[in-house]
Amino acid sequence: MEFDKLDAILAGQPAYRIGQAKEAVLKLLIDDWEQAQWLPGNLRQKLAQDFLLGIKAEIMSAPTGDSLKALVTFADGLSVETVLMRHHNDRNTVCVSSQVGCPMDCLFCATGKMGFKRNLTASEIIEQVLLFARILKKESRSVTNIVFMGMGEPFLNYENVMAAISIMNDPKGMNIGGRHISISTSGIIEGIERLIDEPVQINLAISLHAPNDVLRSKLMPVNNKYPLSALLTAALRYVKNTNRRVMFEYIMIDGVNDSNDCARELAELIRSRLSLKLAFINLIRYNPTGEFNPSPPARVKVFKTILMRAGVEATERYRFGQEIDAACGQLAVKAKS
Numbered sequence: 001m002e003f004d005k006l007d008a009i010l011a012g013q014p015a016y017r018i019g020q021a022k023e024a025v026l027k028l029l030i031d032d033w034e035q036a037q038w039l040p041g042n043l044r045q046k047l048a049q050d051f052l053l054g055i056k057a058e059i060m061s062a063p064t065g066d067s068l069k070a071l072v073t074f075a076d077g078l079s080v081e082t083v084l085m086r087h088h089n090d091r092n093t094v095c096v097s098s099q100v101g102c103p104m105d106c107l108f109c110a111t112g113k114m115g116f117k118r119n120l121t122a123s124e125i126i127e128q129v130l131l132f133a134r135i136l137k138k139e140s141r142s143v144t145n146i147v148f149m150g151m152g153e154p155f156l157n158y159e160n161v162m163a164a165i166s167i168m169n170d171p172k173g174m175n176i177g178g179r180h181i182s183i184s185t186s187g188i189i190e191g192i193e194r195l196i197d198e199p200v201q202i203n204l205a206i207s208l209h210a211p212n213d214v215l216r217s218k219l220m221p222v223n224n225k226y227p228l229s230a231l232l233t234a235a236l237r238y239v240k241n242t243n244r245r246v247m248f249e250y251i252m253i254d255g256v257n258d259s260n261d262c263a264r265e266l267a268e269l270i271r272s273r274l275s276l277k278l279a280f281i282n283l284i285r286y287n288p289t290g291e292f293n294p295s296p297p298a299r300v301k302v303f304k305t306i307l308m309r310a311g312v313e314a315t316e317r318y319r320f321g322q323e324i325d326a327a328c329g330q331l332a333v334k335a336k337s
């Protein structure tokens with residue numbers, strides 16, 4: 001599926017035909033051009049030949065049924081993982097990948113170990129959403145939220161990510177509002193600054209995972225280039241310019257970043273650099289990838305209590321689909337091996 005080629009494929013057709021074709025794919029979620037009977041037959045044939053609607057994917061379901069994970073394979077044979085998380089309140093979130101592999105090399109991450117292969121195109125990002133949108137349609141449900149928290153660093157593929165977001169956001173297409181779309185970055189400051197100027201207001205999440213530069217640089221090499229002080233200054237600029245809070249993600253790794261001292265240091269970092277009203281922390285249970293283990297639930301609770309007592313809002317999110325290896329990058333690594 002190559003949305004940027006649709007105009008060329010339909011060259012010579014009235015402009016409204018392009019709109020109809022896009023609507024058929026993105027809103028009505030057809031998976032066969034013959035379902036678009038309002039388009040002339042010769043056009044359907046041309047589109048069936050030149051704009052393929054098939055998405056090659058292997059889908060796995062968690063035993064609990066609350067999440068589906070897919071390994072989506074593209075024309076060049078490379079794959080990414082994408083996850084659908086079903087929530088109880090009819091919210092359905094798709095976690096998309098933005099790159100095949102990732103160059104950021106975070107120590108705890110299976111995707112980082114794969115190395116970087118290439119950026120995804122906007123259409124390849126959209127395909128991941130369409131895959132689950134088509135499944136949900138059969139249950140009379142729809143994709144309500146998108147998070148860029150799969151494989152890759154979204155801000156290193158900025159143009160394609162923003163092009164995909166504009167397709168997601170289009171009222172004539174998927175019609176997913178900016179408030180329902182979140183980008184998670186490992187801390188690329190240029191990306192945060194560019195996001196401030198975007199007309200569409202989307203949510204920003206920053207992966208922190210450590211309360212000081214020494215530990216963060218060990219876990220996330222990106223910290224050597226963009227240390228905490230510069231990162232939090234950029235986050236503060238984002239908050240002030242957009243009037244939106246920023247979410248900090250903090251993966252809880254046993255014996256690495258989950259001590260009481262780390263909690264106190266984290267609270268102080270947020271309090272001193274950002275103000276308590278402007279940020280909140282999401283504590284994420286780590287899906288083990290071999291080298292590290294998740295913090296025990298009791299440790300996470302104590303950590304959270306220290307943050308809350310210091311006035312820092314903290315939520316505890318358990319990663320969906322641990323049963324189907326939903327940790328970042330794990331599935332693709334397995335498929336490769």
Ligand code: SF4
Nearest residue numbers: 102104106109112152
């Ligand atoms: S945690 Fe995210 S940024 Fe870091 S290596 Fe993994 S995919 Fe890349």
